[in-house]
């Protein structure tokens with residue numbers, strides 16, 4: 001093996017084995033057979049990320065030393081002068097994770113070893129339990145518990161609840177309608193039912209998904225306090241961060257925040273102000289493993305735990321990156337996980353495995369997950385105009401999804 005390994009090619013693979021459009025980035029090197037994969041999934045705008053990687057990062061980075069991850073991250077971050085934002089951060093993340101994958105392969109070690117080694121053998125994961133009624137959610141919770149899960153995020157009728165027959169004005173535009181007031185009333189009833197039936201030993205979580213006005217979110221956090229949540233997620237929108245102080249001052253419901261964040265000024269005041277309990281960015285959206293490991297260390301100083309975003313629009317490579325951080329960070333809290341379908345496992349050999357509520361990495365060096373590009377091509381990404389992000393309240397007003 002030569003001392004310096006240079007980047008020789010960078011390209012994007014788009015694939016949707018489970019329906020979600022995934023964006024992954026392959027970095028090739030001057031060392032024969034040595035390459036890495038990173039996650040750059042911005043599922044709503046995959047083609048914009050592909051252009052950012054192949055038309056802007058590739059010409060900038062081909063020929064550089066693949067070992068110089070920190071220098072490459074900073075160079076890519078400021079090279080566009082205007083920085084941050086989901087398209088450019090995801091593009092950088094694809095390269096960044098791939099370089100960590102390459103460094104691990106060069107060292108013959110899993111990435112968690114490069115980060116300081118394991119703090120734990122596996123990461124506890126939470127699953128999503130949804131249903132149309134409190135009884136239906138209870139059934140879903142019991143099914144997951146029977147499979148060994150001890151952390152469950154409970155929702156009734158999707159984020160913000162499902163709208164029934166709303167009194168819409170004439171001519172109301174089409175969209176994904178919901179009723180914030182009905183939603184806010186329904187959540188305490190759901191938790192009252194669940195704690196009365198499944199008890200307090202299972203950890204329950206809930207995602208508000210920024211669907212309430214700040215004062216209603218404050219009241220909900222207070223109303224849920226007796227039900228001892230593991231955390232309440234995205235109670236406020238990134239545009240309303242100053243209201244977290246009001247939640248903190250009025251109740252001890254644990255607060256998780258951050259999946260929409262992509263700028264350091266969004267998370268640093270919340271952590272340093274001790275205003276949240278869990279930080280949960282989407283690691284590709286914030287720029288990859290390089291910034292995420294720094295946030296984890298910063299949060300550790302303030303006793304804030306990690307709960308990285310892990311839905312279906314994170315590729316198995318992104319999930320592996322979450323997991324390597326989960327294993328190596330003392331302040332790990334819990335890991336979101338949406339499950340891997342057979343098609344995902346087929347396209348991404350080496351997917352982490354979950355047993356009895358814990359996620360385990362494989363023993364391969366790097367991030368441990370490969371891509372079968374022939375099989376990936378069997379699941380092309382369809383262009384479509386999403387409806388769920390065309391969210392509206394009963395009078396037809398467009399609101400945050």
Ligand code: MG
Nearest residue numbers: 207233234259
């Ligand atoms: Mg969420």
